[in-house]
Amino acid sequence: MKNRSETLRDSIEEMIATGAVRPGEHLDETELANRFGVSRTPIREALIQLASVGLIVIRPRRGAIVAEIPPQQLVEMFEVMAELEAMCGRLAARRMSPEEQQRLKEVHLACREAADNRDPDDYYYRNEDFHEALYAGSHNAFLAEQARILRRRLRPYRRLQLRVRDRIGNSFNEHQAIVDAIGEGNGERTAELLRGHIMIQGERFADLIAFLNQLAPRTA
Structure with a gap:
C-alpha cells in the first residue's frame, strides 16, 4: 500500500x-x-x-x-530504452508461461479498444499494461526495473508521441507483430520488433520535435 x-x-x-x-x-x-x-x-x-x-x-x-531534456539527449535515452525493451522481449519469447502469454493477449485486446476509440490517454495506460506484461514475462527483475525507471523518465515524451497522427494505429499494429513473434517463441524477431517500436528516428523524430513546443514553459 x-x-x-x-x-x-x-x-x-x-x-x-x-x-x-x-x-x-x-x-x-x-x-x-x-x-x-x-x-x-x-x-x-x-x-x-x-x-x-x-x-x-x-x-x-x-x-x-x-526537468528539461535537450533533443539529442532525448534521442539517446530512447535508444537505450529501445535496447532495454528488446532485451525484455527476447527473454519473454523464451520464458513466458502460457498464462503470461494469455495475459499479454488480453492487454493487447484492451489496447485495440482504446485505439478504435482514438483515445490517446486511454491508449497510453493500456500501452503501459502491455509493456508491463512483457517485463514480467522476461523473468529478469533487475532488467525490468531498469526499463521501468527509464520509461517513467520519458513519460511526458512517450505520451506526447501518441498525439501524432496515425501513431496509435501504428503502435497497435506493432504490438500485434510482437505478440505473434512471442507466440512463435522467436526471441530475435521479438527483440527486433520492440527495438523498432521504441526507437525515434526519421519521421518519428521530426514529428516529436515538432510537438515539443507543446511542452515548452508557458510565458506570461
Whole structure:
C-alpha cells in the first residue's frame, strides 16, 4: 500500500506527464500543498522521489523545476530504452508461461479498444499494461526495473508521441507483430520488433520535435 508521499509523487508525476506542468516550470511546494490539502513535508518528500528518477531538478534557492531534456539527449535515452525493451522481449519469447502469454493477449485486446476509440490517454495506460506484461514475462527483475525507471523518465515524451497522427494505429499494429513473434517463441524477431517500436528516428523524430513546443514553459 502506498504512503502519502508516494501517492503525491504519482499525482505530481501525472501532472508532468500530461503537460499540466511543463519542462522548465517551477513547482511551488506551498501551491502543491494547498492543491492536495496536505502539509509541505509530504510534498517535499514526493519531490525528492521525483528528483531521484530525473523527472524534476531541485536546485539551491530555486527549489524544484520540471526537468528539461535537450533533443539529442532525448534521442539517446530512447535508444537505450529501445535496447532495454528488446532485451525484455527476447527473454519473454523464451520464458513466458502460457498464462503470461494469455495475459499479454488480453492487454493487447484492451489496447485495440482504446485505439478504435482514438483515445490517446486511454491508449497510453493500456500501452503501459502491455509493456508491463512483457517485463514480467522476461523473468529478469533487475532488467525490468531498469526499463521501468527509464520509461517513467520519458513519460511526458512517450505520451506526447501518441498525439501524432496515425501513431496509435501504428503502435497497435506493432504490438500485434510482437505478440505473434512471442507466440512463435522467436526471441530475435521479438527483440527486433520492440527495438523498432521504441526507437525515434526519421519521421518519428521530426514529428516529436515538432510537438515539443507543446511542452515548452508557458510565458506570461
